[in-house]
Amino acid sequence: MCLQAAKDDIQQGRIEAAHKKLTSILQHNPNNIRALIDQAAMDYDQQRFSEALTRFKQVIAVNPSEVDAWVGLAMIAQRFGDQQMFMKAYQTA
Numbered sequence: 001m002c003l004q005a006a007k008d009d010i011q012q013g014r015i016e017a018a019h020k021k022l023t024s025i026l027q028h029n030p031n032n033i034r035a036l037i038d039q040a041a042m043d044y045d046q047q048r049f050s051e052a053l054t055r056f057k058q059v060i061a062v063n064p065s066e067v068d069a070w071v072g073l074a075m076i077a078q079r080f081g082d083q084q085m086f087m088k089a090y091q092t093a
Helices: 003-011 015-028 033-045 049-062 067-079 083-092
Strands: none
Touching: 003 015, 003 033, 015 033, 033 049, 033 067, 049 067, 067 083
16 A cells, blocks of 8 residues: 555545555554654544543654654643643644
């Protein structure tokens, strides 16, 4: 599976197709940063915040300097009023 094909699906609004492609990519490489971030962003957009949070944290565990993951974490923290997590994520990003 090609990550670009999943991104194309996302841009075209084919969320289920993108989800399937990203899942396949992650089955082969569970630490694929871009696939994790794209999946987390889709989870966030679909209000699956727990799943998005788990994926963003997984990215940070693999690559603590990944800005997109820290921004995603900050967005979730802000949404749920977790000021401490928000500040840490915002300052790290």
